[in-house]
Amino acid sequence: MTLALAAVLPLCGCLKSPYHVTQIPNGGAFTGSTNDFASTTTPITTDDSGDSANKLKSSDADLTGGIAQVDPSNFDNWIANKEALAAYTVHFDYDSSTVKASEESKLTSVAQAMKGATPVAVRVEGNCDERGTEEYNRSLGDRRANALREKLATMGVDPKKILTVSYGEDKPADSGHSEAAYAKNRRGDFILLTPPSPGQLSKLENNK
């Protein structure tokens, strides 16, 4: 949300007038910035058709409903590496999708790994213990994966390079029925994805 708002602010700034700010699609009330209009030195034009570089643009960034997912088929042939980020598996409390403060350093490490020179993507896999019903857990695992995706996005990782999947309770890390097993199973795993060839990479770039 913060990130999305920050992305919209420069657009408003370059117009120098709140009257040109069109409705943000699906957005709530935008209260605008505290620009000092009196100090404006650039003449204000009401016709923005002339200056295409400066023209107001908007896209369907849903400011109140989450960060849109990317088409997973963009990554169909990418190579999955389960070990690379295995040390950074994030664990959750029972019936919770809140990322605990104690787990945030793992996300920082994942974000760092994403920032290298080599182009990579990551698949976040949300999982649950068996103490929920199956579809309830599938939704909870989905919420966990998306909570981690949002955190990574706020750390500067391009959300278009973060895929999510929920396995609910279908892929336990520990198949036992103890509290210790449950604690291991309430988790978000990070799978590193690397492109098989430069051709695949350009497909990703084109889809940006």
Next chain:
Amino acid sequence: MIRCKTFWITLFAASALMGTSAAEPQVTIEGTVKKGPGQEKPILVSLSGFTGEALQVLEFDLYVQGFLATNADAAQYLFTGKNNDNLEGRVTDKYSKEVKVSKAYSGASIRRQTHAFVDDFVQKLERKPICQTRVAFKMDTGPSSEIYISDFDGHNEKEVTRDKNIVASPDWVTGRFALYYTSYVPGNPSIFFHDLGSGSRKAFARYGGSNISPAVSPNGSHVAMILSKDGWTDLYVEKSDGSDLRRLTKTREDESSPCWSPDGQYICFAAKINERRSLCKVPAAGGQVQRIATTGVVNPTEPDWSPDGKWIVFTSQTRGFDICVVPAAGGEAVPLVSGEDPSWAPNSRTVIFAKRQNGRRVLSLLDVPTKQNKDVSRFSGSSSQSQPSWAK
């Protein structure tokens, strides 16, 4: 005085909203009002002349619809007949002396003939027959799971998928030999439509993120589902031709398990509102989300709306899992038996659900009014059967 009046109106409105019955008068006339779910006594029947498989099937079919076999002196309905090569059966009401059914069956199998006999009987009591219906379910063998279908009593099981992957939540299309279900074959969970007659299937929803928990509308025109294409786990509805996708919720919390009201007007689902797990409904065309009170029961999930529109059966998650029912408008919820993920039969009284047993799940049938309960799973070993959907 005016203030006092306003207070009472407010109190009444608040309690109506909460679904409690504290402010509503309880009018019950002894003998005319049926007892609530789980409180009714079974209707007694006697069975004479039947043997072997026919007798077993008769007892099973009647038990899961609220009848109980006993001796002829105590019984109201007297079942007499024989089953040498084919089944011949007659049912007489001992009190009215009326002959309800008198038929000879042939063809198919003794099992099928007996199912047809029981179906003929319950229709004379103005109930919907269920003994020749099917269920779909998830068969989990550990490393992978597949969609299966079988008769309602677990017999004649057939494998629908053979992907050696993960599947979930099959849902029958009303009046058709077809299912929607979730499959992980494409990588991320995606929703498929599968025509069982032709064996052909096609991807229905393959958005980014999760595409899970499909629920097809009673007339087949729309599919409700849980998607995270926009980054949050929300409820959506789309036409079954793949057009007109609508987002019905927009919350940071996770919605789950949609189902439809039988008139197709509402979608009921499990949600979290003000930190409390609740059942909710929303107009299928979009609009205000309303809470459905489940008084006395916490953490409701997996709702299924009865075909007659009167009840919602659901799972309550506490330390274990309980099958519960609540009036469709909300109100006092009644826990019935341990189990999860219930699905109504066409008769609006029997449900099929999954029961945890020694670390696995098995399917079980429950007659809601009498709480008569019998396991149906015929699979041994460690495999799990869960997420049943009853064909209607």
